[in-house]
Each structure stands twice: as structure tokens, then as C-alpha cells.
Amino acid sequence: MTAEGTLISEEEFVAAVTSAGYPTPTTSQYQGMCAAAPAGDVSSRKDLAQFLAQILWESDGLRSKEEYLAANDPAAVATAYAxxxxxxxxxxxxxxxxLAWADNYRAASQDIFGDDRLYRTPEVVAEDEYTAWAVSFWYWRARVAIAAGYGEGFGxxxxxxxxxLECSGDSTKAxxxxxxxTKVAAALGETPLGPEGCYS
Structure with a gap:
């Protein structure tokens, strides 16, 4: 997926984000997504709808490339991820x-860049648009798309x-x-998968 041969136009990207109730994304966010997409092997709009929906949820609608707790309570975050x-x-x-935990930073760095730069300087994942998208696509390919049941239900x-945290007990977040x-899929003209796989 590149800006020239993309699965999604910038207008569709904006529609997908805003239809889910989030602010209008920037052109640099769209360009970063297109540039980083090869790290994820997302090859269909059906998969892209799932990916974008999860990314929007995880990043508070592309408003955060860094866990909010890190700014609000650095000591707690340091303890939680020690x-x-x-x-x-x-x-x-x-x-x-x-993206969290040292093993994931190291694996993503090796796979995307062929070295350990993200392990040595994890801050760049939140600071650089391309890297923020690249690790997201990498995680999708390496941890999500290979999971049992992938493609059978969004859950x-x-x-x-x-x-x-979300697939047992209180399923409100899921x-x-x-x-x-469902909103992102509709914006992309895709029939959504059912919720199966998590709470249903």
C-alpha cells in the first residue's frame, strides 16, 4: 500500500477516522500510514478496516502515539513495565x-530496520510518524494476523x-x-465481520 497504489485514498482515510467519532487526521498521518504499510502485509480493504479500527481505538483516534499514563504518572508506568x-x-x-515491552521493541526493530535502534531509543516510536505506523503494521502482521480465528470475526x-483484559468478564471496551x-468498515464500503472471537 503506497500513496500511488493504495488500498485507501486520503479522503476515505479521513472518512474512516471521522465516522468513528474522532477528529480529522492530518495528511502526514495518511502519508505515514501509506509509507509504513509494507511492514504489515495488509492486502485487502476488509483487513484494512479491522486494522484501522484497532489502531483508532489504541491511539485515541490517532491523537496519541504515547500511552497517556506515561505523561500522567511516569513512576507508575516505570513500575508497570519494569x-x-x-x-x-x-x-x-x-x-x-x-507497542509495549522490551521484547516487542527489539523484535519490531530487527524486522523493520535490521538492527536494534528501537530497543536502544524507544522514544522514536512516539516521535516519528513513519515509525509509529511501521511498528503498528509490524505488530499486526507478527502478532494479530497470525492469531487463531483471524478473519472469522473481529473479536x-x-x-x-x-x-x-477485554475478552473475559466486563466486555464493555471490546x-x-x-x-x-463497524463504522470504519462502513466508511470503506466493506461488510463488517461479526463480533465473534472475544466476548461473543
């Missing part, structure tokens, strides 16, 4: 997918991303994710 392999850094949620993508997805 680990033996932290390289002196805190690997909290960054990028549009909210399987939620389960792969945040299933431990249900809201699904509503976001």
Missing part, C-alpha cells in the same frame, strides 16, 4: 498500536491485542471496539 531486560529504558505503549483481533470497527 523488567530484567529494560536497557535503562521504559518500554511502555508507544506508536499507534501502543479475534481484539483478543490478540488485549484479550486478557464491544466499543467492535462498534468503532
Amino acid at each position: 523488567g530484567p531486560d529494560d536497557n535503562g529504558k521504559v518500554f511502555y505503549g508507544r506508536g499507534y498500536i501502543q 479475534f483481533t481484539t483478543k490478540a491485542i488485549n484479550g486478557a 464491544e466499543r471496539r467492535y462498534k468503532t470497527y
Whole structure:
């Protein structure tokens, strides 16, 4: 998916984001998405609708490339993500997918760039538009699209991303994710998958 041969035009991208109730995205966000898309192997509009819906939910409508808790309570975030392999850094949620944990930063960096730059300087994931999208596409390909049930129901993508918290007990967030997805799918002219895979 590139700006020249994209699965989605900028106008469709704007419609998908705003139909879900979020502010109008910028041209640089659209261009960053198109440039980074090869990291994700998203090859159909049906898959793109699922991806965009999850990205919108994770990033508060593309308004945050950094976990809000990091700004509101840095000490809590440092404790929550502390680990033996932290390289002196805190690997909290960054990028549009909210990539977290040192192992994910290292794996994404190696796969996208062929080195450990994101492990050494995780801040760039929140600072650079291309990188924020690239790690999101990478996570989708490496952790979501390979999950059991992928393509059978939208809930399987939620389960792969945040299933431990949203797919048992109170499913309010998972249900809201699904509503976001139905709006994005409609904006792209796609018939949405059912909610199966998480709370139903």
C-alpha cells in the first residue's frame, strides 16, 4: 500500500477516522500510514478496516502515539513495565498500536530496520510518524494476523491485542471496539465481520 497504489485514498482515510467519532487526521498521518504499510502485509480493504479500527481505538483516534499514563504518572508506568531486560529504558505503549515491552521493541526493530535502534531509543516510536505506523503494521502482521480465528470475526483481533483484559468478564471496551470497527468498515464500503472471537 503506497500513496500511488493504495488500498485507501486520503479522503476515505479521513472518512474512516471521522465516522468513528474522532477528529480529522492530518495528511502526514495518511502519508505515514501509506509509507509504513509494507511492514504489515495488509492486502485487502476488509483487513484494512479491522486494522484501522484497532489502531483508532489504541491511539485515541490517532491523537496519541504515547500511552497517556506515561505523561500522567511516569513512576507508575516505570513500575508497570519494569523488567530484567529494560536497557535503562521504559518500554511502555508507544506508536499507534501502543507497542509495549522490551521484547516487542527489539523484535519490531530487527524486522523493520535490521538492527536494534528501537530497543536502544524507544522514544522514536512516539516521535516519528513513519515509525509509529511501521511498528503498528509490524505488530499486526507478527502478532494479530497470525492469531487463531483471524478473519472469522473481529473479536479475534481484539483478543490478540488485549484479550486478557477485554475478552473475559466486563466486555464493555471490546464491544466499543467492535462498534468503532463497524463504522470504519462502513466508511470503506466493506461488510463488517461479526463480533465473534472475544466476548461473543
